Amino acid sequence: xxxxxxxxxxxxxxxxxxxxxxxxxxxxxxxxxxxxxxxxxxxxxxxxxxxxxxxxxxxxxxxxxxxxxxxxxxxxxxxxxxxxxxxxxxxxxxxxxxxxxxxxxxxxxxxxxxxxxxxxxxxxxxxxxxxxxxxxxxxxxxxxxxxxxxxxxxxxxxxxxxxxxxxxxxxxxxxxxxxxxxxxxxxxxxxxxxxxxxxxxxxxxxxxxxxxxxxxxxxxxxxxxxxxxxxxxxxxxxxxxxxxxxxxxxxxxxxxxxxxxxxxxxxxxxxxxxxxxxxxxxxxxxxxxxxxxxxxxxxxxxxxxxxxxxxxxxxxxxxxxxxxxxxxxxxxxxxxxxxxxxxxxxxxxxxxxxxxxxxxxxxxxxxxxxxxxxxxxxxxxxxxxxxxxxxxxxxxxxxxxxxxxxxxxxxxxxxxxxxxxxxxxxxxxxxxxxxxxxxxxxxxxxxxxxxxxxxxxxxxxxxxxxxxxxxxxxxxxxxxxxxxxxxxxxxxxxxxxxxxxxxxxxxx
Amino acid sequence: xxxxxxxxxxxxxxxxxxxxxxxxxxxxxxxxxxxxxxxxxxxxxxxxxxxxxxxxxxxxxxxxxxxxxxxxxxxxxxxxxxxxxxxxxxxxxxxxxxxxxxxxxxxxxxxxxxxxxxxxxxxxxxxxxxxxxxxxxxxxxxx
Numbered sequence: 186x187x188x189x190x191x192x193x194x195x196x197x198x199x200x201x202x203x204x205x206x207x208x209x210x211x212x213x214x215x216x217x218x219x220x221x222x223x224x225x226x227x228x229x230x231x232x233x234x235x236x237x238x239x240x241x242x243x244x245x246x247x248x249x250x251x252x253x254x255x256x257x258x259x260x261x262x263x264x265x266x267x268x269x270x271x272x273x274x275x276x277x278x279x280x281x282x283x284x285x286x287x288x289x290x291x292x293x294x295x296x297x298x299x300x301x302x303x304x305x306x307x308x309x310x311x312x313x314x315x316x317x318x319x320x321x322x323x324x325x326x327x328x329x330x331x332x333x334x335x336x337x338x339x340x341x342x343x344x345x346x347x348x349x350x351x352x353x354x355x356x357x358x359x360x361x362x363x364x365x366x367x368x369x370x371x372x373x374x375x376x377x378x379x380x381x382x383x384x385x386x387x388x389x390x391x392x393x394x395x396x397x398x399x400x401x402x403x404x405x406x407x408x409x410x411x412x413x414x415x416x417x418x419x420x421x422x423x424x425x426x427x428x429x430x431x432x433x434x435x436x437x438x439x440x441x442x443x444x445x446x447x448x449x450x451x452x453x454x455x456x457x458x459x460x461x462x463x464x465x466x467x468x469x470x471x472x473x474x475x476x477x478x479x480x481x482x483x484x485x486x487x488x489x490x491x492x493x494x495x496x497x498x499x500x501x502x503x504x505x506x507x508x509x510x511x512x513x514x515x516x517x518x519x520x521x522x523x524x525x526x527x528x529x530x531x532x533x534x535x536x537x538x539x540x541x542x543x544x545x546x547x548x549x550x551x552x553x554x555x556x557x558x559x560x561x562x563x564x565x566x567x568x569x570x571x572x573x574x575x576x577x578x579x580x581x582x583x584x585x586x587x588x589x590x591x592x593x594x595x596x597x598x599x600x601x602x603x604x605x606x607x608x609x610x611x612x613x614x615x616x617x618x619x620x621x622x623x624x625x626x627x628x629x630x631x632x633x634x635x636x637x638x639x640x641x642x643x644x645x646x647x648x649x650x651x652x653x654x655x656x657x658x659x660x661x662x663x664x665x666x667x668x669x670x671x672x673x674x675x676x677x678x679x680x681x682x683x684x685x686x687x688x689x690x691x692x693x
Numbered sequence: 694x695x696x697x698x699x700x701x702x703x704x705x706x707x708x709x710x711x712x713x714x715x716x717x718x719x720x721x722x723x724x725x726x727x728x729x730x731x732x733x734x735x736x737x738x739x740x741x742x743x744x745x746x747x748x749x750x751x752x753x754x755x756x757x758x759x760x761x762x763x764x765x766x767x768x769x770x771x772x773x774x775x776x777x778x779x780x781x782x783x784x785x786x787x788x789x790x791x792x793x794x795x796x797x798x799x800x801x802x803x804x805x806x807x808x809x810x811x812x813x814x815x816x817x818x819x820x821x822x823x824x825x826x827x828x829x830x831x832x833x834x835x836x
Contacts, residue, residue, distance in 0.1 A: 320777040409795035482798030546720035621784030626823035
């Protein structure tokens, strides 16, 4: 069977294609490009914080711009497009349909991402990914801030279009012989996260417009000098972006649901509890947004309500962990690279969740809020869980996309180094937070504990950097010169897989 | 679905829910206690602006970047901001409250030992956010 990628074809044929695997490939390449761009900014941040005083970044303005673009890039231009890449490759074949429901809309949703990325990178705004007013209204320099707002606006529209497409594809285009209870858990994860996007994103879209008109001086929604309230922005922002956390993590868990049973050579322990936990997370995710705002002067009652809403999400997340562990229990596991990433991701997911319980408890949050604890906490999710699941899945789909095998040894080295690095950076940052180091600071006083912790974290970051260089070399070399893969059973696990390449070469 | 009994998972979920209920109840009880401001607490108005802290005592004396308080007394901070959002923080005493323009947020503490502690800003506020620092001096009562 000839794989699509091995046929010589001009690049414009892929670029102007609306076929779901071609759009998936575009998403994949774009998201990985931004992974390396955003990751290099992180190395800059860590190098700067290796010692007190100015190291490699000349001034705090540059530093503030770097961490803003780092966060924006990795969340909106790596994690979300990467999930869309996987969804594009797999969701149509999992529901046994010939393509996405709206192929042209699908291509349009993708093509909104590069201009948005260009706006964010050329602007290089400095007001953090949270764009807090009144700072973002009265203090943040334009046009960077305005370019960021437009970039995010475009990305929001792109997400909603992509989400609508997934929902319609799954609910309306699935094969008539399949009931909704038979679609794989990966497809369930896309259904849940897409529904969250459709409900959550419009709120932030409105807030962004209000922020823009505030910046232009024609309105004062969030500007206290004109009678507005910055807390209103915080509510609108977190109403979108706390559920958005689940939008990021749910597809990654879905990817683990594809990898773990396959490499354990066992069916999933409980399909029903996986579905239940996805749907629960999608609903409960909306009840916890203001736990980001305990310190803004909320009343005791408000804080209590949002603490309960936050804790309510824990059992659902814990059900996923249980499901994974129970599936691996007494199984003949083959620890190929994708499985190592998935298992490592679960371990870090558990740690991240445990740390999250601490943040949600009201009195403890006043110790950890806006310190490096929080930085370590959410990076264990975005890096430890989501990037680990995603990279594992990338290794898993690599033979189907390229028709070649990656180098297994390098893949394992990549995992081991990344895992060590992630633990060094983000566990240490939790401790740093307990010592009281605020986040988003360019320089810090020479407190011995702070210096030691920062140095461990910076060394961990360099280890991750090295592992990512190995990853890049492995991917590029193997895509062109790797061993041809056995596309029926590339990992030697037996059984049938989902074969994205069959979407263009139907054999039956 | 897969035909096997699922009781281990239900026990596990029940344990997790019980744990969360315990965490929630403890947090609720603690927060309720620490939000109770003593009636004799002295008021200090804390003003955050780019990029320093100003403190105004009840008797009208003002301090910039430094705050002198006496050991064993309770103080209630009224935290306000002149420009953008800041967050008033004395990490050693777990004092943390956002300074938000247009609002007065309150938080209190009662220092129990003589000493010096760092005051810092924990909410991103721009160029010199990293150095928006001060010092808290806890001294023996003067009289």
